[in-house]
Amino acid sequence: MALSREEREQFLAEPHIAALAVDARREGRAPLTVPIWYQYETGGDAWIMTGRTSRKGLAIAEAGRFSLLADRLTPTIRYVSVEGPVVATGPATPEHLVELASRYLPAEKVAAYVDMASKEHGEQVVIRLRPEHWLSADLGTL
Numbered sequence: 001m002a003l004s005r006e007e008r009e010q011f012l013a014e015p016h017i018a019a020l021a022v023d024a025r026r027e028g029r030a031p032l033t034v035p036i037w038y039q040y041e042t043g044g045d046a047w048i049m050t051g052r053t054s055r056k057g058l059a060i061a062e063a064g065r066f067s068l069l070a071d072r073l074t075p076t077i078r079y080v081s082v083e084g085p086v087v088a089t090g091p092a093t094p095e096h097l098v099e100l101a102s103r104y105l106p107a108e109k110v111a112a113y114v115d116m117a118s119k120e121h122g123e124q125v126v127i128r129l130r131p132e133h134w135l136s137a138d139l140g141t142l
Helices: 005-013 055-063 094-104 107-120
Strands: 018-022 032-036 046-051 065-072 078-091 124-129 133-138
Touching: 005 065, 005 078, 005 133, 018 055, 032 055, 046 055, 046 094, 055 065, 055 078, 055 124, 065 124, 094 107, 094 124
Parallel strands: none
Antiparallel strands: 018 032, 018 065, 046 124, 065 078, 078 124, 078 133
């Protein structure tokens, strides 16, 4: 059964690992699909962080849009997919990195991750997606 707008936005606001898909614009190739951390607050735009010159960063810049798919298996099988245009791209700040790491990691691991990522991930950007098309379902009634 499809989720209501409120249910799908609330689900996307939970800290799931998403699958990001973007048209890589390579002849004979399927879209680039990779796991990614993301941030979303109900009613707003979703955002990700990635390397400015990473394969996904370059593909998103060229395509101008991408999709995120979040899912879970328990207590019921549920998923939300959102697709839309890029509405902003800008430099990632240390505050962005802390916010994203805090969403996914236990508090005691955030500082070490932020330190490592700051040293090893190179120049990062924040890319904002405006949700335009949604697909969702809860298969809990099966």
